[in-house]
Amino acid sequence: MREVGIGIAGFGTVGGGVLSILENHAREIEARLGARIVVRRVAVRDVAKERAVALHPGLVTPRLSDLLDDREVEVVVELIGGTTEAFDLVAGALRRGKHVVTANKALIAARGDELFRLAAEKGVDVYYEGAVCGGIPIIRTLREALASDRIQALHGIVNGTTNFILTAMSENGEPLAQALAEAQRLGYAEADPTLDVSGGDAAQKLCILAQLAFGARLRPEDVLTEGIMQLEPADFAWGRGFGYALKLLAVACRVERAEGEVPGPDLIEARVHPAFIPQASLLAGVRGAMNAVQLRSDALGPSMLFGQGAGALPTGSAVVADIIDLSRNIVASSPGRVPLPPSTPRVQLRSHDEIRCGYYLRFSVKDVPGVLARIANTLADRRISIAAVEQRDQADGGGAVPLVIVTHRAREADMRGAIAAIDRFDTTVAPSRLIRIEEL
Amino acid sequence: MREVGIGIAGFGTVGGGVLSILENHAREIEARLGARIVVRRVAVRDVAKERAVALHPGLVTPRLSDLLDDREVEVVVELIGGTTEAFDLVAGALRRGKHVVTANKALIAARGDELFRLAAEKGVDVYYEGAVCGGIPIIRTLREALASDRIQALHGIVNGTTNFILTAMSENGEPLAQALAEAQRLGYAEADPTLDVSGGDAAQKLCILAQLAFGARLRPEDVLTEGIMQLEPADFAWGRGFGYALKLLAVACRVERAEGEVPGPDLIEARVHPAFIPQASLLAGVRGAMNAVQLRSDALGPSMLFGQGAGALPTGSAVVADIIDLSRNIVASSPGRVPLPPSTPRVQLRSHDEIRCGYYLRFSVKDVPGVLARIANTLADRRISIAAVEQRDQADGGGAVPLVIVTHRAREADMRGAIAAIDRFDTTVAPSRLIRIEEL
Numbered sequence: 009m010r011e012v013g014i015g016i017a018g019f020g021t022v023g024g025g026v027l028s029i030l031e032n033h034a035r036e037i038e039a040r041l042g043a044r045i046v047v048r049r050v051a052v053r054d055v056a057k058e059r060a061v062a063l064h065p066g067l068v069t070p071r072l073s074d075l076l077d078d079r080e081v082e083v084v085v086e087l088i089g090g091t092t093e094a095f096d097l098v099a100g101a102l103r104r105g106k107h108v109v110t111a112n113k114a115l116i117a118a119r120g121d122e123l124f125r126l127a128a129e130k131g132v133d134v135y136y137e138g139a140v141c142g143g144i145p146i147i148r149t150l151r152e153a154l155a156s157d158r159i160q161a162l163h164g165i166v167n168g169t170t171n172f173i174l175t176a177m178s179e180n181g182e183p184l185a186q187a188l189a190e191a192q193r194l195g196y197a198e199a200d201p202t203l204d205v206s207g208g209d210a211a212q213k214l215c216i217l218a219q220l221a222f223g224a225r226l227r228p229e230d231v232l233t234e235g236i237m238q239l240e241p242a243d244f245a246w247g248r249g250f251g252y253a254l255k256l257l258a259v260a261c262r263v264e265r266a267e268g269e270v271p272g273p274d275l276i277e278a279r280v281h282p283a284f285i286p287q288a289s290l291l292a293g294v295r296g297a298m299n300a301v302q303l304r305s306d307a308l309g310p311s312m313l314f315g316q317g318a319g320a321l322p323t324g325s326a327v328v329a330d331i332i333d334l335s336r337n338i339v340a341s342s343p344g345r346v347p348l349p350p351s352t353p354r355v356q357l358r359s360h361d362e363i364r365c366g367y368y369l370r371f372s373v374k375d376v377p378g379v380l381a382r383i384a385n386t387l388a389d390r391r392i393s394i395a396a397v398e399q400r401d402q403a404d405g406g407g408a409v410p411l412v413i414v415t416h417r418a419r420e421a422d423m424r425g426a427i428a429a430i431d432r433f434d435t436t437v438a439p440s441r442l443i444r445i446e447e448l
Numbered sequence: 449m450r451e452v453g454i455g456i457a458g459f460g461t462v463g464g465g466v467l468s469i470l471e472n473h474a475r476e477i478e479a480r481l482g483a484r485i486v487v488r489r490v491a492v493r494d495v496a497k498e499r500a501v502a503l504h505p506g507l508v509t510p511r512l513s514d515l516l517d518d519r520e521v522e523v524v525v526e527l528i529g530g531t532t533e534a535f536d537l538v539a540g541a542l543r544r545g546k547h548v549v550t551a552n553k554a555l556i557a558a559r560g561d562e563l564f565r566l567a568a569e570k571g572v573d574v575y576y577e578g579a580v581c582g583g584i585p586i587i588r589t590l591r592e593a594l595a596s597d598r599i600q601a602l603h604g605i606v607n608g609t610t611n612f613i614l615t616a617m618s619e620n621g622e623p624l625a626q627a628l629a630e631a632q633r634l635g636y637a638e639a640d641p642t643l644d645v646s647g648g649d650a651a652q653k654l655c656i657l658a659q660l661a662f663g664a665r666l667r668p669e670d671v672l673t674e675g676i677m678q679l680e681p682a683d684f685a686w687g688r689g690f691g692y693a694l695k696l697l698a699v700a701c702r703v704e705r706a707e708g709e710v711p712g713p714d715l716i717e718a719r720v721h722p723a724f725i726p727q728a729s730l731l732a733g734v735r736g737a738m739n740a741v742q743l744r745s746d747a748l749g750p751s752m753l754f755g756q757g758a759g760a761l762p763t764g765s766a767v768v769a770d771i772i773d774l775s776r777n778i779v780a781s782s783p784g785r786v787p788l789p790p791s792t793p794r795v796q797l798r799s800h801d802e803i804r805c806g807y808y809l810r811f812s813v814k815d816v817p818g819v820l821a822r823i824a825n826t827l828a829d830r831r832i833s834i835a836a837v838e839q840r841d842q843a844d845g846g847g848a849v850p851l852v853i854v855t856h857r858a859r860e861a862d863m864r865g866a867i868a869a870i871d872r873f874d875t876t877v878a879p880s881r882l883i884r885i886e887e888l
Contacts, residue, residue: 029596029747040595040787137593143748145593153577153585155480156469156768290754293733298750307469307765308583308755310738314730315751325747328596340782347480 009038012335015049015075017097018088022111022138023050024061025324026085030331041332043339048080076100083334085327086110091118102126102134107343109330111138111323117212117228120219124348133343135330140213141166141299143322144315145329150220151346157305159221161261163285163448166213168297168317169204170236170256172196174282175295178244178254184237196297206235207256207280214258214278217301221260222276223354232279232360232420239282243370243443246412250368250396252284253292257446259283262355266419269362274355277363283446284368290314291448302448361421366395366445369415371430372408372438379435380411386429387415390422408437414445449478452775455489455515457537458527462551462578463490464501465764466525470771481772483779488520516540523774525767526550531558542566542574547783549770551578551763557652557668560659564788573783575770580653581606581739583762584755585769590660591786597745599661601701603725603888606653608737608757609644610676610696612636614722615735618684618694624677636737646675647696647720654698654718657741661700662716663794672719672800672860679722683810683883686852690808690836692724693732697886699723702795706859709802714795717803723886724808730754731888742888801861806835806885809855811870812848812878819875820851826869827855830862848877854885 016023030037030045038044050067051074072093075081084101086108088094094115098108102123110116116123116139127134137147141164150159165171169191176187188205191197203209211228218224236256247254260278265271285292290312294300299317304310316322337343373379380399387394396414415423427440456463470477470485478484490507491514512533515521524541526548528534534555538548542563550556556563556579567574577587581604590599605611609631616627628645631637643649651668658664676696687694700718705711725732730752734740739757744750756762777783813819820839827834836854855863867880 025747033596033598036598037596039790042787143751145589148588148593149585152773153588153769154765155772156473156477157765158473158476288733288735290730290733293728293730295728305765307465307761307768309759309762311583311753311755313751313753316749319749321747322749325594325597325745328747329593332595333592336782336785340780340785342776342780342782342785345776345780345782347482350479 010043010339011046012043012082012338013046013048013080014083014085014331015051015078015081016047016085016087017051017072017075018086019050019052019059019063020087021320022323022327023087024059025320026087026327027061029321029324029328037332041335041339043335045331045335049075049078051075072097076104081106082338083107083109083331085331086112089114091115095119098123099126102130102132105130105132107133107334107338109135109327109334111136111327113139113212113216117215120216121225121351125351127348128344131343133334133337134348135334137330138323138326140216141301142315142317142319143326144299144301144313144317145326146217146301146313147220149313150217154303154305154308157307159303159305161304162217162221162259162301163291163446164214164217164258164301165255165291165294165299166258166301166317167204167210167256168299169197169201171294171299172297174236174254174256177239177241181241183241184239205237207233210256210258210280214260214280218260218276218278219349222262223350224260224276224278224357225351225353226278226357230278230357232281232363234281236282238441242410243441246370247284247368248287249398250284250414251287252445253287254282254284254443255291257281257283257285259446263358263364266362266364272356275358276355277358279363281444283444285446285448289448361419363420364417365420366417366447367415367423368443368445369413369427370441371411371436373411374407374435374437375409376435382433382435383411383413383430386426390426392418392422392426450483450779451486452483452522452778453486453488453520454523454525454771455491455518455521456487456525456527457491457512457515458529459490459492459499459503460527461760462763462767463527464499465760466527466767467501469761469764469768477772481775481779483775485771485775489515489518491515512537516544516546521546522778523547523549523771525771526552529554531555535559538563539566542570542572545570545572547573547774547778549575549767549774551576551767553579553652553656557655560656561665561791565791567788568784571783573774573777574788575774577770578763578766580656581741582755582757582759583766584739584741584753584757585766586657586741586753587660589753590657594743594745594748597747599743599745601744602657602661602699602741603731603886604654604657604698604741605695605731605734605739606698606741606757607644607650607696608739609637609641611734611739612737614676614679614694614696617679617681621681623681624679645677647673650696650698650720654700654720658700658716658718659789662702663790664700664716664718664797665791665793666718666797670718670797672721672803674721676722678881682850683881686810687724687808688727689838690724690854691727692885693727694722694724694883695731697721697723697725699886703798703804706802706804712796715798716795717798719803721884723884725886725888729888801859803860804857805860806857806887807855807863808883808885809853809867810881811851811876813851814847814875814877815849816875822873822875823851823853823870826866830866832858832862832866
């Protein structure tokens with residue numbers, strides 16, 4: 009039977025998952041593939057370390073270069089993370105005509121283009137299903153199942169940590185700090201949760217998805233990104249009253265140019281931020297650390313994929329599915345069967361100022377005559393149209409009352425200008441809160 | 449540029465969708481495929497008929513055999529439906545070494561094995577993503593993304609007609625006849641809706657999915673199948689009180705043998721029936737004519753795919769995705785890249801008598817002393833354990849009162865015996881209603 013030799017770099021959580029799936033399901037994989045996947049080398053930082061999944065000592069090496077030098081390694085599986093050492097390893101593998109499977113979202117988001125170009129030159133493949141949403145086959149679906157379709161919008165819950173926190177805040181009325189501590193205790197959040205709670209992790213994933221869905225080329229820093237640290241239990245309660253659930257969404261969508269915008273190629277918006285979405289929507293039902301990606305496309309209409317976004321076995325199974333797919337290409341001598349995304353962008357990113365959304369605004373104001381009129385005038389001056397207003401009598405300790413306004417779609421720069429003006433009023437007692445609304 | 453010649457048999461709704469996608473997205477498809485898909489022949493029953501999507505007259509033929517005889521047709525796209533003429537066409541194509549794409553669930557459910565065997569013999573491919581759940585890439589996901597995983601359970605809402613009807617009954621309290629008439633008026637149900645409302649269509653789809661998920665070989669008549677015609681608005685209301693939504697589910701799952709069951713190979717249950725599911729589950733949020741399939745597997749854990757199950761463009765896009773995938777195999781000379789399901793079954797079907805479920809039971813009984821005790825004794829005699837009871841005072845016109853019992857998991861044959869006995873009581877005034885419960 010034909011053997012496909014692989015070399016694994018990095019042997020943490022996902023590496024252990026990959027090896028245990030390869031071992032436990034070897035017979036099924038052989039039957040479905042008609043070939044045997046053989047682990048030739050495993051490169052680890054600390055050879056002496058005790059591991060949950062046992063490694064044959066003859067396989068283990070502390071040198072990444074051993075994977076490159078081993079002629080029997082046809083596929084390099086990169087699981088070391090980061091963008092420097094991992095880049096050198098992947099680029100080195102491609103240069104030597106080896107195929108690559110990676111679960112490294114930071115690497116693909118930051119330097120995917122260079123790697124894809126190199127792979128195309130060398131006639132080899134790069135697979136990266138595990139880099140986005142763990143076990144959800146979103147990369148495969150975008151590359152293959154939707155190959156004949158035109159995607160209009162993508163809305164994703166792509167970060168399990170923040171979805172766990174927001175679910176706890178919503179269902180138990182917990183403040184953010186408490187929900188975050190709970191997530192850390194259960195292992196859903198890291199000791200330093202910055203990358204997750206800032207929206208940065210979601211922005212990296214969005215860049216990868218937007219390239220496949222729209223032919224966009226974005227860097228994470230291009231994406232309008234807002235995290236969840238500003239959210240308060242009160243916002244969940246107010247939103248519920250308007251029929252909304254609150255989620256951290258990654259959004260990329262085609263948009264029409266508004267009057268006055270500079271003409272040019274097709275335009276998309278790309279943003280990561282807390283968003284109110286209809287309670288009856290499927291995305292609102294995605295609870296805890298689960299992930300989901302909703303698509304809207306011309307032929308298929310609305311569709312959604314749901315599953316676990318992280319973890320040894322979910323991400324491991326995505327990596328193994330990639331190894332199997334690559335092995336099929338190797339066995340059939342058909343590398344490059346599904347082309348990697350082109351490096352010339354096919355769409356342009358709308359500037360943040362021009363983004364359009366509905367908004368939920370929560371003001372803390374002094375309970376004196378004329379306050380609502382002044383705020384309403386400030387919004388009207390910037391052509392921001394009000395859909396609903398709610399003011400509650402009960403003043404909090406400082407004599408302030410909450411005033412909540414839901415607006416129709418408005419221009420981001422106009423909204424920022426209005427909020428800045430309102431926050432300077434002497435009747436405004438705390439910075440105003442702004443949460444975007446997505447009707448999906 | 450390499451051309452891949454296709455011949456389309458049948459040009460109804462889906463055929464029109466396929467051609468319009470191929471035409472409208474020709475440039476994207478060429479770019480992604482590196483080859484051009486060219487329609488060489490279209491076989492239609494009535495050549496003279498006016499069509500929404502225009503056909504070049506030179507392409508059209510009334511003879512299916514023209515597709516087989518045309519050496520430039522490399523892929524036959526079968527969209528004529530049925531299991532006789534379609535079987536002859538597909539088998540004829542395979543025998544001549546042509547690849548096949550079909551959206552014909554009845555054909556694959558009834559005679560897929562013969563066709564898969566023939567395809568393997570001839571070294572050609574059969575693709576059938578469009579046969580199940582229209583645009584949802586469930587076949588591709590089961591064959592490829594989950595290639596390294598072991599599936600434990602599959603729960604699907606795979607029939608849009610019945611889901612539309614049940615959504616209307618649930619949300620508007622409509623009786624079934626009214627919801628069905630509305631579905632017919634809107635084109636979601638056919639003039640003769642039997643195949644949909646009986647569960648027969650869902651059973652065909654379940655056979656196809658269970659083969660991919662478990663290596664089962666089932667005929668639709670092997671599946672325990674109950675339709676929706678017995679459901680009444682009262683059941684929705686009672687279920688809601690217990691926290692349940694009511695859906696027509698297609699279920700296939702691995703089960704452990706109970707004590708006393710004959711030993712043998714791995715065991716699965718396969719059934720299609722109305723089921724109460726938790727209101728907070730994602731499947732409960734699948735509304736109207738939409739479809740969804742939820743999987744539970746060892747590595748991935750829970751996952752779900754959601755989308756439109758029917759229609760010219762959703763199903764057309766699945767067919768075109770298959771054509772593109774097949775074309776990649778043709779261009780790379782790698783037919784049989786993903787093997788078709790094996791014809792030797794790897795699991796055995798549990799007999800209907802041995803199926804285990806929770807049950808919701810609704811009795812109509814005379815309001816006389818001792819009725820509840822008699823029913824409870826009858827259940828207890830058959831080791832059926834009660835989880836909840838609710839009786840309401842208000843008698844209906846005939847002096848009967850409703851009595852609802854929710855049971856723990858019980859054996860199907862025991863439950864049928866109990867119901868038959870209870871229906872013979874002189875205190876029972878109408879046939880008892882039974883709805884299975886799936887906790888998902």
